[in-house]
Each structure stands twice: as structure tokens, then as C-alpha cells.
Amino acid sequence: MxxxxxxxxxxxxxxxxxxxxxxxxxxxxxxxxxxxxxxxxxxxxxxxxxxxxxxxxxxxxxxxxxxxxxxxxxxxxxxxxxxxxxxxxxxxxxxxxxxxxxxxMLAQARSEAAVFEKTDLNQLLEEYSKLAYQSVRAEDREFNVTLNYALDPAVGNVSIARGEFGRVIVNLVNNACYAINEKRKQQVAGFDPVISISTRRVDNEIEILLCDNGIGIPEEIVAKLFQPFFTTKPQGKGTGLGLSLTYTSIVDTHKGTISVTSVPGEKTEFKILIPA
The missing domain is CATH 1.10.287 (Helix Hairpins)
Incomplete structure (x- = not known):
């Protein structure tokens, strides 16, 4: 036995x-x-x-x-x-x-405890979102999306765990690219793929919005998104850990909040708030 x-x-x-x-x-x-x-x-x-x-x-x-x-x-x-x-x-x-x-890249590879350092947050968002997008493009050269940025200069340098926060952005952009690609396959007339990323300082917090105009997420699934091993992707396309680790990083490591709103067939928006 x-x-x-x-x-x-x-x-x-x-x-x-x-x-x-x-x-x-x-x-x-x-x-x-x-x-x-x-x-x-x-x-x-x-x-x-x-x-x-x-x-x-x-x-x-x-x-x-x-x-x-x-x-x-x-x-x-x-x-x-x-x-x-x-x-x-x-x-x-x-x-x-x-x-x-x-x-x-070195920060991504390290597995030790998160180290906080003053970081140009706007610069990090732009660089990691482009890295994630180009990673998707490397696997599918027909995939294209417009990255729109509205980054508030007042955000400035923020104390974050750079490598870990970079993984958060990579996960969110990867998911946004997946949602957009699925909508592209539906051959929706006049569809113009866009991922919008914005920042602004709100009192003592920094607000980050990441929105895509992909297939959206049904309401009954939104509540499960941050559960470990839960995924809406087909077998072999996702581990169900990306958003779970993203939630842990934002809430536990960075002492912030993350929420998601979605309109099926139209858009999905992630909202992150972290201490300034």
C-alpha cells in the first residue's frame, strides 16, 4: 500500500x-x-x-x-x-x-526574497509590456497589437520589487494578448487590437490600469481568476498560476490591491493600486 x-x-x-x-x-x-x-x-x-x-x-x-x-x-x-x-x-x-x-532578466531569474528598490515605474511598465508583446510575436508573427500608453510623469520613482513586479506586467500583458488573439480568430469586422496602459498618482497611492479589447471574461469566471491553478485557456496553454502569483505579488508583497472588470466580447481591465 x-x-x-x-x-x-x-x-x-x-x-x-x-x-x-x-x-x-x-x-x-x-x-x-x-x-x-x-x-x-x-x-x-x-x-x-x-x-x-x-x-x-x-x-x-x-x-x-x-x-x-x-x-x-x-x-x-x-x-x-x-x-x-x-x-x-x-x-x-x-x-x-x-x-x-x-x-x-537577471531579476526574473532570481528566486530569493523580493528586494525593494526605487524604480522608475512608468519606464518599467513600458519596457516589460513591450518585452511580453514581442515574446508573443516571436511565436506568432501574424499577431499584432497597438500598445497605448498614458503614463503620468508625477508617478516618478516608486519602491517596488523590480523583478517580481516585472513578472506581474508580463503575466497581465500575456493574458491580454491571448484575449485579443482569440478575438482576432473570430474575424470581427473592423477589429483594431489595442492594449492600453495608464498610470496616475492618487493621493498616497499609484494607480495602474491595463486594459485590452479582447474577448472579455464572463462574470461567473471573474471571481475565480486569482485562484491557484484556475485557467480559462485550453490544456497546454496555461498553468493557472500567472494571475494567482500576480495577486500574491500585488497584495502580499507590495501591500496593494488588484481588481478586474470585464465586458464579454468587448474588453477586460485590470486595476492595480500600490503605495506611492
């Missing part, structure tokens, strides 16, 4: 499944990261090449005797220095963007 499965065994199995789900998310993100990192790398390469050309031009000017330098030469030198300075700023900006993407 086989030994009975205890509550401890179940807890261990659930933790293993959660860990596997997290690793699967990291794998799914990889394609999006490759796409998102391609643009800043191209910027760095192009501006570096252009800057080398400017330096060659400056060498020619510097090589002239001072007595032969005209006013035009001096003006050209100033213009070259100004352009070179702007190029270096662009290289620095895109280098930092690459660094943020890599740090985000």
Missing part, C-alpha cells in the same frame, strides 16, 4: 510547479528580450560608427597649422564637437537601456 500524500507533500509539489512556471516565463521572455535589445544595440553601433567619422574629420582640422585655420574651420570644429557630444549622449542612453533589460 502506497503512503498517503500529506499536506506537506502537496505544498512541496505546488512550490515546484510555481518554480517551473517562473522558469517557463523566463524562457518565453527570451525572444522578446532579443527583439527589444536589438534596437538599442543598433543605436550604439550606428552612433559609434558616426562618431568615429567625426573624429577623423576633427583630426584633419587639428592637423592644420593655427595660422591656416579660418573662421569656417573653427565653426566646423565647434559643430563637430557638438555633434560628437550628442552622439555620446545617445550611446549612453541606449547602453543604459540595454543594462536595464539585462538587469530585468
Amino acid at each position: 502506497e503512503p498517503a500524500i500529506t499536506d506537506k507533500d502537496i505544498a512541496i509539489y505546488q512550490q515546484k510547479i510555481i518554480e517551473l512556471n517562473r522558469l517557463a516565463e523566463i524562457g518565453q521572455l527570451s525572444a522578446g528580450i532579443l527583439h527589444e535589445i536589438k534596437n538599442p544595440v543598433s543605436f550604439v553601433n550606428n552612433f559609434s560608427r558616426l562618431s568615429n567619422g567625426l573624429i577623423d574629420e576633427m583630426r584633419e582640422l587639428v592637423g592644420k597649422p593655427l595660422s591656416e585655420l579660418s573662421e569656417d574651420d573653427v565653426a566646423d570644429e565647434r559643430e563637430l564637437l557638438e555633434t560628437l557630444s550628442k552622439n555620446l549622449v545617445k550611446i549612453n542612453e541606449n547602453g543604459k537601456r540595454i543594462e536595464r533589460i539585462i538587469q530585468g
Whole structure:
């Protein structure tokens, strides 16, 4: 007779499944990261090449005797220095963007306790939503959606667990893409796929709204969305852990709230409130 499965065994199995789900998310993100990192790398390469050309031009000017330098030469030198300075700023900006993407990937891979740090929340929302979208696009090149942002600059830096909050955004955008893709398959006339993300500061809280115009969610299912292992997706398309972990992160880790409203056939909106 086989030994009975205890509550401890179940807890261990659930933790293993959660860990596997997290690793699967990291794998799914990889394609999006490759796409998102391609643009800043191209910027760095192009501006570096252009800057080398400017330096060659400056060498020619510097090589002239001072007595032969005209006013035009001096003006050209100033213009070259100004352009070179702007190029270096662009290289620095895109280098930092690459660094943020890599740090985000490393934060996703870490499994230790959440570490809170001051983070540009608007920037994080934009970067992780694009990563999630490009990950979906990597699996289905015919899938397209418009990402609309209305991000309040007053939100500024917020103390969050960056990697964990990034996973929240990835989960929500993945679900939004799935809902939109299902509606696309219905060949609805005039359908224009859109995911809208907005932020605003409300007293001592930050409000984040993420809305899609996909297939929506029936009312009887909305109440079950955050339950562990509950999923509306077909077998093999979802573990039922994404929204459960999202709820845990927002409510337990970040001491906030998350709610969802939906109109079947029209839209679904997630509303997150976290302390500012």
C-alpha cells in the first residue's frame, strides 16, 4: 500500500510547479528580450560608427597649422564637437537601456526574497509590456497589437520589487494578448487590437490600469481568476498560476490591491493600486 500524500507533500509539489512556471516565463521572455535589445544595440553601433567619422574629420582640422585655420574651420570644429557630444549622449542612453533589460532578466531569474528598490515605474511598465508583446510575436508573427500608453510623469520613482513586479506586467500583458488573439480568430469586422496602459498618482497611492479589447471574461469566471491553478485557456496553454502569483505579488508583497472588470466580447481591465 502506497503512503498517503500529506499536506506537506502537496505544498512541496505546488512550490515546484510555481518554480517551473517562473522558469517557463523566463524562457518565453527570451525572444522578446532579443527583439527589444536589438534596437538599442543598433543605436550604439550606428552612433559609434558616426562618431568615429567625426573624429577623423576633427583630426584633419587639428592637423592644420593655427595660422591656416579660418573662421569656417573653427565653426566646423565647434559643430563637430557638438555633434560628437550628442552622439555620446545617445550611446549612453541606449547602453543604459540595454543594462536595464539585462538587469530585468537577471531579476526574473532570481528566486530569493523580493528586494525593494526605487524604480522608475512608468519606464518599467513600458519596457516589460513591450518585452511580453514581442515574446508573443516571436511565436506568432501574424499577431499584432497597438500598445497605448498614458503614463503620468508625477508617478516618478516608486519602491517596488523590480523583478517580481516585472513578472506581474508580463503575466497581465500575456493574458491580454491571448484575449485579443482569440478575438482576432473570430474575424470581427473592423477589429483594431489595442492594449492600453495608464498610470496616475492618487493621493498616497499609484494607480495602474491595463486594459485590452479582447474577448472579455464572463462574470461567473471573474471571481475565480486569482485562484491557484484556475485557467480559462485550453490544456497546454496555461498553468493557472500567472494571475494567482500576480495577486500574491500585488497584495502580499507590495501591500496593494488588484481588481478586474470585464465586458464579454468587448474588453477586460485590470486595476492595480500600490503605495506611492
